[in-house]
Amino acid sequence: MSNLQSILAANLASVRDRIAAAAERSNRDPDDIVLVAVTKYAELDWVRGLIDLGVTQLGESRPQQLVSRSELFSEPVTWHLIGHLQRNKVRPVLPVAALIHSVDSFRLLDRIESIAEELGVSPRVLLEVNVTGEESKNGFAPPELLQQAERLSGYRHLIVDGLMTMAPRVDDPEQARPAFVALRELRETLAAVTGDNVPLGELSMGMSGDFDVAIEEGATLVRIGSRLFDGLSDDGART
Numbered sequence: 001m002s003n004l005q006s007i008l009a010a011n012l013a014s015v016r017d018r019i020a021a022a023a024e025r026s027n028r029d030p031d032d033i034v035l036v037a038v039t040k041y042a043e044l045d046w047v048r049g050l051i052d053l054g055v056t057q058l059g060e061s062r063p064q065q066l067v068s069r070s071e072l073f074s075e076p077v078t079w080h081l082i083g084h085l086q087r088n089k090v091r092p093v094l095p096v097a098a099l100i101h102s103v104d105s106f107r108l109l110d111r112i113e114s115i116a117e118e119l120g121v122s123p124r125v126l127l128e129v130n131v132t133g134e135e136s137k138n139g140f141a142p143p144e145l146l147q148q149a150e151r152l153s154g155y156r157h158l159i160v161d162g163l164m165t166m167a168p169r170v171d172d173p174e175q176a177r178p179a180f181v182a183l184r185e186l187r188e189t190l191a192a193v194t195g196d197n198v199p200l201g202e203l204s205m206g207m208s209g210d211f212d213v214a215i216e217e218g219a220t221l222v223r224i225g226s227r228l229f230d231g232l233s234d235d236g237a238r239t
């Protein structure tokens with residue numbers, strides 16, 4: 001095994017162990033938690049290496065890079081868009097993204113709905129929520145979402161499959177816990193007022209620094225980038 005492959009394999013094993021341990025602590029089945037490997041800063045050979053190790057769920061934050069990489073790596077990869085989506089990028093993204101985690105406005109939902117109707121597809125989307133109200137962040141404000149929740153039941157093509165959030169960057173992952181709790185509770189509140197066509201089953205939360213805590217609070221998708229690529233930034237590691 002090359003140096004690159006052995007580093008990736010060790011990082012992946014350690015992430016999977018931590019996912020399993022967090023699942024066990026919270027009496028959850030580790031198979032209910034999907035690891036989305038975030039490849040936005042990864043070089044192509046690192047991506048290829050992960051795929052060779054059996055990773056099939058990949059996340060990109062830029063629509064353009066998602067589309068171009070989806071052409072390079074098709075089967076068996078499932079692509080997730082995790083970064084901001086502009087309305088004029090919806091058309092190229094819909095056919096390739098299995099799940100869009102970052103839908104942050106009703107205008108964007110409306111746009112996705114109309115392109116989905118045109119293309120005859122049923123895209124799965126998550127609503128990005130700014131649960132902490134940080135000004136620098138994208139996402140719905142919880143009160144806005146609750147006030148307009150009935151709009152969610154009106155979509156006939158797109159599927160609102162759940163919620164996504166980014167916790168504040170903190171030194172101690174415990175400090176991220178309230179944001180994860182808030183997202184889970186918001187999901188329950190929304191589910192009580194929306195129709196059966198709004199499944200809301202997924203909670204996309206948890207990144208390299210805080211995914212253990214996110215799983216304890218109910219994450220069904222964790223988005224992990226840097227932790228998978230530890231030790232690979234210097235060229236010496238990639239022989």
Ligand SMILES: *Cc1c(COP(=O)(O)O)cnc(C)c1O
Nearest residue numbers: 038061082207208223224225226
């Ligand atoms: C980059 C990114 C991640 C992964 O972050 P790491 O800290 O590298 O694990 C997760 N989610 C989103 C939305 C991102 O942009």
